[in-house]
Amino acid sequence: MVNRTKSKRVAGELMDKDTMLDLYHEMVLVRRLEEAFETLYQEGKIGGFLHLYIGQEAVGSGVIGARQPQDRVITAYRDHGIAISCGIDPKSIVAELFGKEAGTSKGRGGSMHLGNTDLNFWGGHAIVGAHMPLATGMAMADKYRGSDAVTICLFGDGATNGGYFHEALNLSMVWDLPILWVCENNQYGMGTAVERASAVTEIRQKAEGYGMPNERVDGMDILKVYEATSKNLDLVRKNGPFFLELMTYRFRGHSIGDPERYREKEEIDMWRKDDPIGIFRKHLLSTNGLTDAVLDNIEAKAQSEIEEAIKFAEASADPSLDSLFDYVYVD
């Protein structure tokens, strides 16, 4: 497993080689996990909806790779990759999707509600935009207590057309809260293209209306994502909210069962040429003196971790029926 909390990184600093290899491993781990979920879902082993992160790995790994341990992360329902980047063991992720007691949320949340507060990952949230006010409140609490933590809130382009987005961005500026707003612009809200749903297609422009500094960055290249995040996390710690728009693309449908009538195969193929793992691999081979053998070895390791995770989850227990009422009330 990647140890996400091992090094304090200086803002703007380029990644060292070990960090790069960790993050390469992490991105491959996410890819293999999602491919496995696709199969397991078709085999009927996973209930509910399934939203895959394939194609967007550089966003999660780049953004969260740059955070400090005290920084909170909260995201929407496409959360498997974010969970891995936050350091959650794939075993407990697979177990959650299987509905097992050993899952991150004890089998109560499922695919869209992964979380681990010890690792400062505050969830996967399934109502579009609704976690943005939650992020506002968490950042308010950190400021209230004098902590230097930043809350990193990831959301899709689709969320930026709803009321929560505007209420939360506005309040974050009014209260001057330490939040890094990260828009994962994968260019579709379900099947509706950005230009069909948003009055401005450059989402970062919406931050302008709130006087919030902002930037649009290539979300397929982890080095660019990492650098932009490091730099801007530092700004947030000093100055308050920042809005980072990351241009990305999901290679699979919105969820399993999406007939994908809304986009052409040529468009998908074009984006696939920018596979974030491919881009990173090319970089590692060309500038860091790494060999195919080293990277293939990392990929094989990731593959076996996922296989182990599936075995673990299959063997682990369902919650007992007696526990039905657990966690409804504390008192």
Place this chain on the structure above:
Amino acid sequence: MAVITMREAISQAIWEEMERDEDVFIMGEEVGIWGGTYAVTRGFYDHFGGERVRDTPIAEGVIIGAANGAAMAGLRPIAELMTINFAFLAMDQIVNHSAKLRLMFGGQFKIPIVIRAVGGGGRQLGATHSQTPDAVFAHFPGLKVVSPGTPSDAKGLLKTAIRQDDPVMFIENATLYQVRGEVPDEEHLVPIGVSKVQREGHDATIVTYSKMLQKSFVAAERLSSEGIEVEIVDLRTLRPLDMGPVVQSFKKTNRAVIVEEGWKSYGVGAEIAARLYEEAFDYADAPIKRLAQKEVPLPYNHDLEQHAIPQVEDIIMAVKEVL
């Protein structure tokens, strides 16, 4: 024991809990510099400062949402909704988040939030500012719903709500703020989820809460002058519902009238009546009577509005019908 108003009781509860625990803070529209739309937090801003008495934009979704987030992070927010009618703008946060986040994440964190909301009709505010939708909130497991009818209960229940760890909808009635009553001078906590016999009697049971408790007191005195002694059970908490004193009283009087300000269909009366039939069917000597608001959005006109809301005379008549 001091005699104080409901407004003073609620104000004291918040003040004392904010003095006791720095994690407690209040946020909402006009809670700060204005001093609260209903003057409940007058003086708080100057004493506690803007960090702990936080004025918000008029944006209910982020008011409750941010309070939920602050609660997840370990603070104990009191989020004030100027009126309960505005809760509908925050319904997703209350229903999908306050009530559910803890379970959905396998108990990893708590949501110790108190949502104060002012409800009730009778003030000629029109249909969107006059509702009593308490039963709507009581429908959802994960929420606790509290609605006091006396200053003493208001203070004790609110202090308990702030100290305990679950999300609470604390529903106040705007026409009760001037009601006076005795409140203990010493530390005063009232448990959530405990109904209370507020008046003893043997001829019939009135089950009620909040504003209708006060109207039922008046009705009970007039009935008493005619030789009819009603017992009044005050629910105080709608969820979790304590049927103990209700069933006990019904077994004694064998007759019940349920009085609520909200609409009858799918309401509090429907729930209580069904439970009485389930738990004490053999004790009924008359069909259980439900008294509630007539099924209409409340009109502005004074007489029309009052006609739609249960009045003391209606309660008296309903009691006589079950005798």
